[in-house]
Amino acid sequence: MNHLKDMHCSECHDSGEALTIDQAQALMGQLDPDWRLADDGKSLRRALRFDDFYRTMSFVNALAHVANTEDHHPDLELGYNYCNLQFSTHDAGGLTVRDFICAAKADALA
Numbered sequence: 355m356n357h358l359k360d361m362h363c364s365e366c367h368d369s370g371e372a373l374t375i376d377q378a379q380a381l382m383g384q385l386d387p388d389w390r391l392a393d394d395g396k397s398l399r400r401a402l403r404f405d406d407f408y409r410t411m412s413f414v415n416a417l418a419h420v421a422n423t424e425d426h427h428p429d430l431e432l433g434y435n436y437c438n439l440q441f442s443t444h445d446a447g448g449l450t451v452r453d454f455i456c457a458a459k460a461d462a463l464a
Contacts (some may be wrong), residue, residue, distance in 0.1 A: 356377075358381070358384045358385070358451075358454050358455050358457075358458035358461050359458040359459055362386055364380075365387060369451070370389060370446050370450070371443060371450075371451045372396065372443065372447050372448025372449055372450060373448065373450060374395070374449070375395035376429045377393075378391055378395050378449050378453065379391065379395075379399075379452075380453070381451070381454045384454065384458060385398075385454065385457050385458055385461060386400070386434060386461045386464070387417065388400050388401070388402075388435050393436040394414045395448065395449065396442055396447070396448040396449060397440050397441065397448075397453075398440065398441045398449065398453055398454070399438065399439065400438070400439045400457070400460070401436065401437075401438050401439075402436065402437045402438070402439065402464055403435060403436050404435045404436065404437070405435065405440040406434070407435065407436060409434070409435075410432060410434065410435055410437055411429075413428070413437060413463055413464065414430065416430055416463050417430075417437075417439075417460055417463055420456070420459045420463065421456065422461070422462070424452070424455065424456055426441075426443075426453070426455075426456050427450045428440060428441050428456065428460070429441075429442075439460060440455075440459050441453035441454075441456055
């Protein structure tokens with residue numbers, strides 16, 4: 355079972371400070387291996403490919419629902435058969451546990 359996927363952002367009691375690169379790398383093992391940690395450790399990125407526009411938009415709409423439920427929103431780039439995701443906690447100036455929770459939830463949708 356993926357622990358992050360079962361968590362909710364509202365449960366996080368972090369101080370709002372960004373994770374260190376070492377802390378972020380430790381959480382990467384709970385995500386799909388297609389996720390990439392930015393060199394500076396301040397964001398997570400994943401590229402997803404779909405068969406067609408309908409499946410792309412179905413994923414994006416489901417992710418939008420999760421993002422609103424968690425009150426934590428990704429940056430998205432999308433087209434006919436792709437969606438590129440990026441998570442970062444702008445207020446913290448980098449990654450927090452919230453980013454990893456939402457990335458794990460995106461994995462479950464994909």
